[in-house]
Amino acid sequence: MDIQNTQSQMRKGVLEFCILSVIRKGEVYPSDIVEKMKLAKLQILEGTLYPLLTRLKNSGLLTYRWVESNSGPPRKYFVMTEQGLAFYSELENTWKELADAVYLITNTIENVEEQPNNQIEENETQPNNQF
């Protein structure tokens, strides 16, 4: 079993969700997404990001707009569609369930009983706070 492989598998699943969550907040330029994710210590290469954006765009979750830039050719800014918003809320629900489940499992049942309930709730809300 390759640790690298497993790690990237884990990242893979959430990457899309994180990107969508960044775009949800308004029109963004791809390199802004990279910056924002870097702030959250979630590294992503632009080489990974661009194909992903194109695919999301092609499936109708995103759309883009050409914005004139003061230097050089116009730049592509991405924005979320209605469909994308619906898709995102679905993903958000799934993520919450998953995060709870993972938390419960990794902290084992006995530990959970000892811990105060509000700490779990805090944990739940954490992803939303971050983005």
Next chain:
Amino acid sequence: MKKVININFQGRVIPIEESAYEMLKQYTESLSKFFANEEGKDEIINDIEGRVAELFAETLKKGATCIGEADVNNIINSIGRPEDFETEDMGILQNNATNENNNNNNQQSNNFNNNNEPRKLFRDENNKVLGGVCSGIASYFNIDPLVVRILSIIFFGIFFIPYLIVWIAVPSTAVQQIGSMRKKLFRDPDQKTIAGVCAGLANYFGVNVWIPRVIFLMPLIIKFLDKLTDWDMAFTPNFMFVSVSPGVIFTYVVLWIVLPEAKTTTEKLEMKGEKIDINSIKNTIQNDMEGFSKKAQQWSMNINSQVSSSANKAFGSASSVANDASQFARKTSSSLGDLLILLVKIIAYFFGGLALFVAIVTLFSLGVAFTTALPLKDYLITQGWQNILAWGTLLFFIWVPVIGIVTFIIRRVTKSKANSNYFRWGFSLLWLIGWFCLIGFFVSLKNDFRYKNNPTENSLQINSNISLLEVKGKPLNKYNSSWYKFDLGDFGNLDEDTIFIKNYKIRIIKSTTPNYQVTMAKMANGNSKINATATANKINLNIKQVDSTLFIEKGIAINTTDKFRNQHVLITIAVPVGKRIKINSIFMKSVNFNTTSFSSDDDFDDFYYGNDGESFSYNNNVEYIMTEKGIKRTENNKPIIDEDIDNVDIEENYNDENDDSNKKNKLENYKQSREALKQQIEQERKDLEQKKKQLDEKQKEYNKTIDSTKTTAIKQTTVIPTISTLKVNNDSNKTIVASCDIIKKRFLI
């Protein structure tokens, strides 16, 4: 001093150093290769390129006069190399079967770039002579490639097959770099003549297309030259054509099936295996080599320190040394383990390759054997349906499974998955057709052999004024000149249009008249009694007498119009009593008397001659004499007892009043000596038995004395014996118990 060029990159004019430009170009090419099968490929690449251009513009804005290599490197690092891209896109790509390669490449590259990974064996493309196998192994062990090369040349024979396997199985260093993919064998549809196999091979081995083509056409060329020049190249043409030509076709067909056609651009690039990034190959190898030498240094230092420290401690306590040694073992085991694994891998490759090679060669030679028999077909098979069935049997029943199995093996080895069901069903179906052909063929052939003729006996004129008849094979000059043609061993000799089969037997019987008599009975099979008789009548086996020699032709002539219908001839030579017969050795060699020719064989049971149940093993070049009791071996014109006692009844001969006293004495002597020998053996056996008895007795005595000494020893002890010593002997248990009592008593007193 570097040359700077201006490029128009995504709508921006960018001054860039030439070397940096090369890097950039390679990078974009690697991207386009990586996304070759991606939907919206152009858009992705445009976006990335646009971003790169933007970053360039930013760099220039900051005051840089032009873009250098470092800038390009920085930007590439921030955007990422294809092998660093996360493989989440593979879920979608997997629908496309061809993209599996991409995936593998990706994973391989990921592994490769991780410095923590154990060192891997690669073919070294930079120092290669042939395929880079030797230099790859050399760089793995950090030794001079020349050493490996010399060794491999010395052991060329045993190294050749593993070399090829390692060549194909081990990825090259070029594989692991940016976007450049592993060179793969494909059929090349762009340059194809038949199926593009030759072109694909040429691409793979990096040679001109005509080289594999010439190799494949070699047998045809030789054949053509042979025809053209009418040049008798000894046995080569036949040999070449028979064994190489099917080999070539076979190889071609197998490759045709096994190799996928390079359809997409990615596959075409993979086929040509263009090296994308020379710089990065260099870098990676350098890094790798440095890392390895560091590792090696560390390792050797470890060993040194450990050895010296353990040596120091050796003067101290032994336990600390052991402890140290175990530590040392632990540390070295990982590197040694790697080495061992590699060795095991090499050995496994070697034996695996050898086994596969043998299997493939066996299958192939099986096919060739049947194909070689093809020229014989005309002598057996009538035109029309039977001929078609014969061809069908050869193609579908023999070659189809051979090709199928070989293909299967190769597919297994290369782990090719595409269309395996399609091939399996195809082959099964063809083989089924083969079965039908085979059955049909044998049924129709069986029909042709159904009836037998009624044999008639032809007497031959023999001059009987001789006392010795020598049987010889007829010397036929034409065989000598055509020695390189098909020699089918016992079956016969094949000439241009005639085959001579040795399907005849010679029987020697006692003549009722004072003359030699030779009779010949011809037999054959056919699809009707009339045809069988007609075929039998056509048999023309020349038997000629010249003085005291009887010449028999080497075989029954069968040509393409008179097919083989089990024509056989029984030659009966009646030898009068007191006269001799000798079978010539040359004749023997070709006709093989020992196994087939002399006995009254079961084949002829239904033949009106009946059988006298006698079976002789005849020796060639030895005279035999006919006596009243049958045929005997002779010496100086007189019958002697055959050394082979099985065949000659000694007892009867001995009682025969006609036999002379000489023979009697001999037999007497033999009997006596045998008796004496028997007695001697008996005597020795008795002696042996006696000695054995004595030995047994002595053994018993010996055992007894041991027992007694033990018990006495215990009796004599004044100290209370421990329980363990008391259990020494089971036999003496009672005495021991008794002695214990005595000792106790004594002690108590």
